[in-house]
Amino acid sequence: MPSHLFADRPAQPPEPGSVDALISQTRRLRGGVDAVRRDTVVDDDDVQGRWQRALCDLAVHHLDDLREQLDQLKEGLPPAPALQGLTEPGPEADADGTPQTRVGSAEWNLLTDEVTWSDELFQIFGRPPEAGPLPLDELGSILFSEDQPLLTAMVTACLVDGKPIDGEFRIVRSDGRVRTLHMRGEPVLDSDGCTASMWAVLRDVSELRRSQRAVRESRDSLQRRREIAQTEHRLAVELQEAVLPPWRGSLRFPHGDTGALDVAAHYLPSASSALIGGDWYDALELADGCSLLTVGDLTGHGVTATSGMAMMLGALRGMAMAGIEPGPLMGWLNQLQEASAQPALGSAVCCRYDPARRTLSWAQSGHPAPLLFRGGAGRALVPPEGVLLGATSGAAYGQAEERLEAGDVLVLHTDGLASGDTGAVRPGGIERLLALAPRFTAARSAQECLRTVLEEFGEGDREDGACILVARIAD
Template sequence: MSSPLSADHPAAQPPGRGSVESLISQTRRLRGDVDAVRRDSQGAGTDAQGRWQRALYDLALHQLTDLDAHLAQLRDGPAPSPRPGSLLSRVGSAEWNLLTDEADWSAELFAILGRDRGSVPLSLDELPSLVLAEDRPMLTAMVTDCLVDGRPIDGEFRVVHPGGTVRTVHMMGEPVLDTDGSTASMWAVLRDVSELRRCRRAVSESRDSLHRPPPQTDLGARDPDTTGEAAPPPWHGLLRFPHEGRPGLDLAAAYLPAAASPAHARRHGAWYDACPLADGEETLLATGRLPGSGAAGGPAVLIGALRGLAAAGSRPGQFPGRITGFLEHTALDPVCDAVYCGYRPGTRALSWARTGDPVPPLLFRGGTGHRLSGHDEATLEPGDLLLLHTGAPAPPAVAHLLSLALRLSRAGSAQDGARIVARELADSATERTDACVLLARVTS
């Protein structure tokens, strides 16, 4: 593979074995020191400050482990066939020759981009077909800047594997110049940074939790100054709700305390959740109501069971029966109304099941809205907005939500849509129970 600098000026050789060995030793000593401090801090508590510290330690260890592996590869040279899933298998390289229109990929790059190793490497024109639609303009701009203006490439994009798995790839590269100074080819190193980004999100979410006010103990009245954002539910701090979204979805939720006294508010437990199903790519979206005087901590128990069943491989159609069976072994009453949706981004297929008589899933598309009914499955389109709500399923209530279609179609994000719904429901609230709303906007 050609040098990343120019066709007739080879790149400098890697530093000698001694200096690389020194870097490896320093990295391993630092990693050991960080790990020792992390282990000493394990008893720091489970509050927001403690979670943030542990997330930072985990992120630092992840980066140092990667650095150690990359330095070892620099010392030893590329392995003939890195073990699948290893650190070294997450780094690949490529060169695209502009004169012959040929592409040369390393073996690792096929796995990183979800391509069969026996297939033909994609050209620069074909490469965006692997990338999420919203990331394609950025990739095109990076490649154009490199080829036309001679700028180095340094950016990230998300690729979709054949099974629907979405991975984040960091790409660094340079133009390779011909003898007359024109661009002859483009060279790049691509790295799967999905796990690194997951660690960074954990740090961001735990840091943000430091600035959130503690959950309100008096849920009896809505604060008019915070209605637009909606109050956090009392069990909110126990969840890691995917604020960054799930593959193919932009997610947001709102919790509306009862417009009554605290005594009334405690009699029901409206809840929502969004989490991965067993394959990691399909997303479970769920809302429901948990009645009974023992429901103050009930939603937290139920959501824990929900996530456990999701991780164990339960499908949306199985949740009603399995949740009912689980609650029979607790002091909680059965779920009275709930909707369980599964969304698969590869096919944009939505399936759902229900318990009781909840508000049906509402779908908003192109400035209009309708309730999903009949068959418990649908195919969504980019830009669609799905709304789940735990309120009364009476026709006037559903019609009220559907009347927001035009305003929701103009919302820039799921969070903007959640604000619109929360404000509207708060202004017209007559219920003496709490409520939740969960919105999912299809992004690709």
């Protein structure tokens, strides 16, 4: 029995040409989306890629539905029964290649107990036609137990109150496959206004819901990743701020003495503020009147790098305060890095300045050498032997000594200062620093020298953060 909704409506098919154009556009768009889906490379750790792939899958399902509906629109209103026009979508393949139709129709006659199913509905339910359609009171037997009350409520509301049916439930087919069906239907009234039958259109939306679920889960996973990254970034920033020296401006070690050091330092963030690395700088007055000057960097970014940096800087401060010379100190740092639960490579330069003799004793571990500026010229100090921290077990580190004079300027920096957006040292990066020698000679404080460096290197597209420390020998 046809639905009363369609009984008095004449067919009004659109112009074939316009529908053909829409079908062609849909097919081209579907092909484009499918190409993007194929080109989306996804691995286990690529949350963003999985989200994009899931969106492409969902878009493909929607476009397939649209194409099938346009095909039906092109064919026009089919012959009676009127519902038959809703059961003609093209088949799709199931996960194992079994053809699956998407839409079928049914009608349950309450007066004669006759049940009519379309061929497509038998395919959707995985039920052989010779078994016959399911009566309305047996339909719930193949539903998930938690979905059965929903079907009962919908059918009751339709038959008793005349309300339309619109809801989803899951079925378990005879072959064990689980499918999600969307059911829409209405009561058909007789001449006395009583419910004579109920018709329904059932659509298999299993793959559509799977795609929507994949989009939702990947989106939620991506959001969690972003929240975790934001939290880790905040912790890394807070840890870095807690560990690096809190002083701003210049420091003087020791206060008021001839040959004392005037020190200023600064941390330059990367172009991407999300990349907090393991860079450090420090200046510390030691118990014997000497001064510690150091800069360094651990590989990596985030909390792991900053926590490793905090451990290294704490150990360096303690050993320097205990009177350990820079060369042996580097050896102990190398052993500490080998024993770390989160091993990483590190480079550092450690200087011990004696104001009484105006001598600088220093060691390095694969780090750019300090730059010495004197009399309007600059040069890099000749580095003693030293490999990256954590690179070789039992490595030996040499120690060099340099005699300093009043007005000399020392510049210590991490390699991020002169590196570009690839992390590689820019050609002429050190030369740009050495070219600042005349301005350093004219400067009267370490802070003034530091401002000169920041004017030259402060803005840029550096990939990593960088530390710069300037020490000037008081006149």
